[in-house]
Amino acid sequence: MNYQGLARKCLESQGIAIGDQILIKKDDVEYRGMLLNRAEDADDQHVVLKLDNGYNIGVKITKAQIELVEKGKAPKIELTPLDIKKDPDKMDISIISTGGTVASIIDYKTGAVHPAFTAEDLLRATPELLEEANIKGKAIMNILSENMRPDCWVQAARSIADEINDGAQGVVVAHGTDTMHYTSAALSFILQTPVPVILTGAQRSSDRPSSDAFLNLMSSVAAARSDLAEVTVCMHANENDSYAYLHRGTRVRKMHTSRRDTFQSINRAPLAKVKDGMIKIMDKRYSYRKRGEFELEVKDSLEPKIAFLKSFPGISAELIDYHIDKGYRGLVIEGTGLGHCPEELIPSLKRANDEGVPVVMASQCLYGRTSLNVYSTGRKLINAGVIPARDMLPETAYVKLVWALGQTQNRDEVKKIMESNLRGELGGKSSSQYFLKDYGE
Incomplete structure (x- = not known):
């Protein structure tokens, strides 16, 4: 006590x-x-x-x-394995559990939330899932999302591929919300998938009346039955329990610590709305990969030694030199405004480029895009070899560099990868129409 x-x-x-x-x-x-x-x-x-x-x-x-x-009595729970009958008229959907609040229980003694449910426990907690599809559950890890590492992304990708090879027609990944957008971006680059891969989570655990777990899981299974064969994030669209949004895995970000509609698409509309089991594309201009359009492919070589730094008033070039000296293979800078940092950093950034360490510049503003051709500092950064992230989210830029350096160590090839739109992470001319937009019902 x-x-x-x-x-x-x-x-x-x-x-x-x-x-x-x-x-x-x-x-x-x-x-x-x-x-x-x-x-x-x-x-x-x-x-x-x-x-x-x-x-x-x-x-x-x-x-x-x-x-x-x-007096308190620790609950004694004896669960027998679920006897699930397969329905030939329903699609086969796999649920993979990595941990997080959507797959958590309350500790009896402390009241703390712990990742303790298995994927099978999710079915016990939400038996309605079995009405929507033939559900196969599997727990591949049991960690809170702040403990995720690049090797966990690889483990998740391989597990998803195994499920697809075993006949899954869609895969739902239960994941903690804090770093879900990192994992969704990583899986987007690692996997070329012929079926939907949906990440979902919960801001509030299942024991709470205001839990968002039920709607998120049900909506995710509905999305897994759709023709959207991409990696997406499915979470509450608003604070009500009315519908969910599907966000492209490379365009989404957690924007609030506790709201149920914390996940927002940045610089684009959400890919789709999920309501009453139906999928509605939000923006007809979206091009998206359809079910069966591509064969399954896994490219899971990663370079985890990437530094992710934020520019701030007073930042020292020593931070750049430190990471170069420590053998980091790439740097992502979250710059101010259009993608700026203090000029005193530029010699060290040029040193990184000269030594084959690619540097990518994103913006702390999130909305809009980096543009290094407007002001003198930006032009100096270009001359130092810095790669602009355009309208890529900083977290997506970090994940993409981790993946790109796993594919090649050639700096020019890495630059080409970072500047190529592979999974919808880069857009055309940025528009202000998506800035904090309320898409309504």
Whole structure:
């Protein structure tokens, strides 16, 4: 128990431990729920309860009466394997679990979210999925998305390819939201897929009434049955439970820490809307890969030693030289505005280019595009060999450079790859029509 001082003394006097059901009476109000643990540096005036409705609440215990209702009992769960009958009239869809909130449970003792569900558990939690397709579940890893690494992208890509080779007509990947847009970009470059590959997650775990897991999973399976044979991200389109958007894997970004509609397409409209199991293309000008148009191909050689740096007032050229000296094979700079950085960095950036270390310049602005021909600093960057990312997202530029250097170490070939539109990551002339646009119903 991390409770200290007054809170600890009060709880211990009643024989109360973490996980117990307790009742707190205060100011003619009663609070009943399971006692959760707190951070070690929390004050000693409050206790935290998980209420029956799934939400947590902190209650100040001064002038309060606390009673033990029931000692906590760790749930004993014995699950038998699912006996799923295959329906010949339904498509075969695989769900691959990597972890994350969409595949998480609440720790009984602490109230913390942990990646603990397997892909089969997702079916138990959402049996409606079986009404939409023949579902095959598989857990390939069990990590939170902040722990994702490039080798995890390779593992996921190979697992997806295995499912497709085994007959899957679509693949859904359950993934944590924090780095989902990195993984979706990586899979976009690694895989050429003949079937839809859909990444999905949840901002709020399945035990919460406001969880977005159900709609996201159901919409993802619907998208996996469609003809959109690309890597996409499927998440809530708004704060309601009405429909979801399909975002191209190289054009999407997490834009809010907690909102359910956190994922937004940048510099383009979402690829499609998913509502009531139906797929509607959002922008008819989109060209997209269709089911069966390409054979499965996996190009999973990566170069993980890539630095991803942000330009800021006061940044020192020492940061550039440090990464060159440490053997980094490429640099992505998130520059200001049109793709700028302090001029004092330019000699070090030229050094990187001269030593065969490609440097890519993206913009912190996200919307719009880099243009190094407008101001003198940009022209100096071009002369130093810096490659403009155009309207590519900084995260996508980083992932693409990781992939490009896995395909070739030739600097000119890498430049050619970075400047080529391979998976919709680059657009034509950037338009302001997509800036913070509300696409409505």
